[in-house]
Amino acid sequence: MAPRESPRAGGARPGLSPGEKSAETGSPEPGAGIRVELKGVTRSFHEGALVRSVLRDLDLEIEPGQSCVLLGRSGSGKTTLLNLIAGLDAPDAGRVRIDGRDVAALSERERTLLRRRRIGFVFQSYNLIPTLTVAENVRLPRDLDARGGAAGVPDAPERFWLERVGLADRADSFPDRLSGGEQQRVAIARALASGPGLVLADEPTGNLDLETGRGVLDELQGLVRDRGITLLMATHSREMLGRADRVLELRGGRLGEIRA
Ligand SMILES: Nc1ncnc2c1ncn2[C@@H]1O[C@H](COP(=O)(O)OP(=O)(O)OP(=O)(O)O)[C@@H](O)[C@H]1O
């Protein structure tokens, strides 16, 4: 049986303080957040003769470094919206711009590189590769990158980020040896390891108990804030609402702002 760690006592986070830069690894400096713009974004899904209209004419602008929470009932389109922003899916109408670049106008290759180098995606179900160790999972986006890593990304990002999420000692474990909270922290480390300017997180605490979820949110929030990374997080966690800059809600295919 794998040893289980409880979330760190006292909620202490081993992250860098704001503005601090790791001399050892040269981690990306704060202020690297990127702008997200959606204009008239519409997305429907066809199932046989049925058309399900999920997103209707959405407009959204997220400033670099802003931290946003995305609320909405199950089936309201949160995952659909995050996938569109990540370029994993394309809108039927409207535009998605990442840092001023129209995602639809990019080639498949350019979109892949944009995702790999500029966007970190934390999936609800972790999506760790079971046959790779924790460290290999974290460095996977970089290993996939033919260029050998984005600018400013340290040579051994997995060590740096696993320390940040308190899992340095589990680098050689396989994911199935880890608790849900630990796997989620690995997924966060992986999302941050390529030095993204935007982190999209799809209910990152959906599978975790309250206490563990709180620790994971603390980590994610602290890590993105310290680096000025833009964050859009689908969550039901009330914990996060008070700490985000903005709270958005999807309802009936439209996007509303609960608090700006
Ligand atoms: N590929 C698809 N084909 C058909 N319908 C789809 C597809 N993807 C999503 N949908 C539908 O779009 C709607 C929105 O789905 P989505 O996964 O975005 O919701 P969600 O807000 O993320 O829900 P949850 O909180 O349960 O994760 C749902 O009704 C879903 O069935």
Ligand SMILES: [Mg+2]
């Ligand atoms: Mg979803």
